[in-house]
Amino acid sequence: MFELKLKFFALIITAFSVAKACHLNVDHPIPLFSKNFGSKNLTFRAKPSGVELSENESIEVYCMSGIMYKRYNGYIGNNGAVIQKKALLQCENGYIYVNRGQYGNMNGDELTVYCSSSFSSNLYESKSTLANCDNFMSYAIGEHIPLVGTAIKAGICYDLERFELKYANYIAYQRNDFWISSEPNLSHELGVDLGIQIGNLKNYFDFMSQLGFNVSRDMMRSDSNQFFNAFEFDYDSILQDDYFHNQLGDFAYIFNTMWWRQLRQNNWRYFLGALKERTYSEKYIIFVGTHGNATMPPKENTDGKPEELTVRSPNLAVTAPKYIWAYVKPVIPNNEEEFVVIATNSPYIETPDHKEFCKQDICDDIAWLKKSRFGQLRRIPTFGYTFCCPVEEVAKIIEHFPVSTEGLEAITAAVPLLPSPA
Missing domain, CATH: 2.60.40 (Immunoglobulin-like)
Structure with a gap:
């Protein structure tokens, strides 16, 4: 009892x-x-x-x-x-x-x-310069947080004269919003700092909006190339990761690009899903950018030359990139997991492959990619054919890639060549 x-x-x-x-x-x-x-x-x-x-x-x-x-x-x-x-x-x-x-x-x-507002970060000009960005502006999006210090969410290499993104970078890790005061801040790995606050570029210059793009795209359907009407295209951020897509939504005008919808909703989404699973245990710096201009077959009454895949408003125009890429770089150096994912952002390429960028597709060499849904579906052309290449090969093809080709050549030159067998 x-x-x-x-x-x-x-x-x-x-x-x-x-x-x-x-x-x-x-x-x-x-x-x-x-x-x-x-x-x-x-x-x-x-x-x-x-x-x-x-x-x-x-x-x-x-x-x-x-x-x-x-x-x-x-x-x-x-x-x-x-x-x-x-x-x-x-x-x-x-x-x-x-x-x-x-x-x-x-x-x-x-x-x-x-x-009171989702707006929490500001745009700054960085005092330090991003890799291969000497002729452009190095920007940072971040904020000063009490007891934490500087928290940088993204670095940006930006051509201010053409209002064109060269590339952006961010930390991929599922504990991005968690800081210990006595530990180094991971955002310092992005290579930029919060130098001079410059405000919102959209307050001073015109940028294509998603609504403006949609209106112009739909108007083009009435008298446009029949091949354009056969597929769907969107104007959306190159940062398709859900966290950064939401956190940096106020700066979408910097990151927006013209996507082939099938790629954005399928293979690129599958790649980000595989990356998210991996970043529960590993940390990566992700660089994203575009390469080339997509083209489509011409109208029947033209000279037969391919047309650029462009949507025009009365004052602005955007052209779809031919490729969208992501350079995956481990925070803790690991050559076996440092690679570039490249996706075909055009439905008009008959036989897409990797040969424009590298000798061999290495996606299957990365175990966590190979076993993912991305690894199973990435070669399907209607989902946006996607492949992987070594960093040093891509750096020689993509202009303003965030790795110096001079550095790569110096490293290559420093490696002694073995004598050929007699």
Whole structure:
């Protein structure tokens, strides 16, 4: 009987403890949270399910665009006349208090916190120059986060005269929104810094929008080349990874390119799926870019020369690239996993292959690619024929590839040649 009462008492205590704990809801755009764990400070983006706080536990919340709160009764506010970027949340008696004793209270047992805008990063001119980008602008997209320092989401090699992306890079790792204050920041591996903030280029110059592209594309269908009407094309970011597609959506005008829809929705998506699985355990720097201009068969009443695959609005024009590529580079050097994925972005190539870029397709040499859905379907032309090449061979073909050909030649020259057998 005593044992039964003891268990019942323990159950009551447990229930009371749970009741006194606090659950903090989060909504999109999800803010960053910061908390000390022993001698370490961790900054992270919360899971969509929210954050659990124990009695008397506190945590800091941060939004570059400003923090917003939503109560269970529907009240929405920012806890003051001035929108705060940082606040201290504390759990007391089952209620969450915001900046208690500093800016007043906003307590509630059903509190949701979110950022006032999805815009959190800015565009900067980097003081350091990206590889093979000496004649262009080296930009960085990032932000300064308290206790973390500089967080750079992407580096960009950009031709400002032609408003043309040469390439972009980012870190592929499934814990990108997790920082330990005493550890080096992975974003420093991107080769750029937050030098001079330059604002939004779209405020000063005209760029083709997705809506403008769709309208112009659909108008072309009425009197265009019949071969153009046979396939679907989209204007979308070259950063098709879901995380970066969403995080850098405010800069889509920099990253947008003309995609053959079959490639974007099939083999390129399968490649990104395989990469995502791999980056639960490994970290890579991914460089992405385009090469060449896609063409299509001419109208019957022309001189027979191929036409460039171009969509024009009254003031702007975009041409589909012939190829879209991704250079996969391990953060921890590993030559066996350093390669370039190249995808055919045109339905008009009769027999696509790898020979324009390299002697041998090496996709099957990368085990995690070979066993993936991408590895099984990448050669199907209607899904966008895709192949892999060694870095040193591609660097000699693609102009402004993010590897110096001089460096490659120097390395090659430094390797002594073995005498040929007699």
